[in-house]
Amino acid sequence: MAGVAFAAVLLAGGTVGCGGGSGGETPAAAVAKAAENAEGIRSLHYRVTGTVPERGKVEAEASMGTEPAIMKMSMDTAGQGVKGRMEIRFVDKAMYVGGSAIDSGELGGKSWFSADPAVWGRGATDNQSYRVLPTQLEGNPAAQSTMLTAAKKVRRIGSETVNGTRTTHFRGTVTGPDIMAARDAAPDKAGRERQIGNLDQFMTLHIDGTLTVDLWVGDDGHTKQFRMRGDTRATRGGTDGKPLEFVDGDPLDVTFTFLDVNQPVTVEAPPSEDTADLAAAADEVQTG
Numbered sequence: 001m002a003g004v005a006f007a008a009v010l011l012a013g014g015t016v017g018c019g020g021g022s023g024g025e026t027p028a029a030a031v032a033k034a035a036e037n038a039e040g041i042r043s044l045h046y047r048v049t050g051t052v053p054e055r056g057k058v059e060a061e062a063s064m065g066t067e068p069a070i071m072k073m074s075m076d077t078a079g080q081g082v083k084g085r086m087e088i089r090f091v092d093k094a095m096y097v098g099g100s101a102i103d104s105g106e107l108g109g110k111s112w113f114s115a116d117p118a119v120w121g122r123g124a125t126d127n128q129s130y131r132v133l134p135t136q137l138e139g140n141p142a143a144q145s146t147m148l149t150a151a152k153k154v155r156r157i158g159s160e161t162v163n164g165t166r167t168t169h170f171r172g173t174v175t176g177p178d179i180m181a182a183r184d185a186a187p188d189k190a191g192r193e194r195q196i197g198n199l200d201q202f203m204t205l206h207i208d209g210t211l212t213v214d215l216w217v218g219d220d221g222h223t224k225q226f227r228m229r230g231d232t233r234a235t236r237g238g239t240d241g242k243p244l245e246f247v248d249g250d251p252l253d254v255t256f257t258f259l260d261v262n263q264p265v266t267v268e269a270p271p272s273e274d275t276a277d278l279a280a281a282a283d284e285v286q287t288g
Helices: 003-010 027-038 176-184 189-204 277-285
Strands: 042-053 054-064 069-076 085-091 094-099 112-115 154-162 165-174 211-218 223-228 231-237 245-247 252-261 276-277
Touching: 027 085, 027 165, 027 211, 027 223, 112 277, 154 189, 154 211, 165 223, 176 189, 276 277
Parallel strands: 112 276
Antiparallel strands: 042 054, 042 252, 054 069, 069 085, 085 094, 094 112, 154 165, 165 211, 211 223, 223 252, 231 245
């Protein structure tokens, strides 16, 4: 109920519903190398396109850093039936939401909503964006890009250009049991930890069965783009005495394109006098 209330407060109208690899490497080796390189990403500028469950079409551009954990995103809200863009910032363990898609009548003359504590880029149970972000955009894309290492078979699709860069396109399918098997078979601690992280990221996607992953790797061995597709599961009930049950969710099909890596990223909190408390506004929606 709180999530629905937050969504109702934020948006200005509309609703939110509850072969061989490159350089002679094998595909599996090329994908593993890209995953190792992804672990060195400390900041990332990226673009997101596709469709996500409950929200529909998504188009966003973001920059993030890991030390400290910060993120800023500009997201088009047309998929939610609202014209405009939502600006989202995570900094100092708080979230700030503004932009032309926000219902200015709820802001009381201010420009931003704030909410804390807020967490982005962690695991399945740690993220907290108060339903502002689709669940599938709450994970760290650098970590999500390594999930293809758990596939039982990876195949080379061909050579393609991504954002002006020559890449090799790989594809495979991943399930929860695949990731657990890869974790148990990992030859070292780093490999096990990667698959533990992959399982956590897989859980954030709410995939029902199999996830298809496409990965585009540059000649430098670094990921340039990845795509995730699959059916999802959703929950229903759990309130007003109704039992919680799993039901079929909307399909997921989202592509992340890496635009710049390990460049300085700055995210600033809006002035406190220009922010309104999101929780207080949501309480008014619930009790109004």
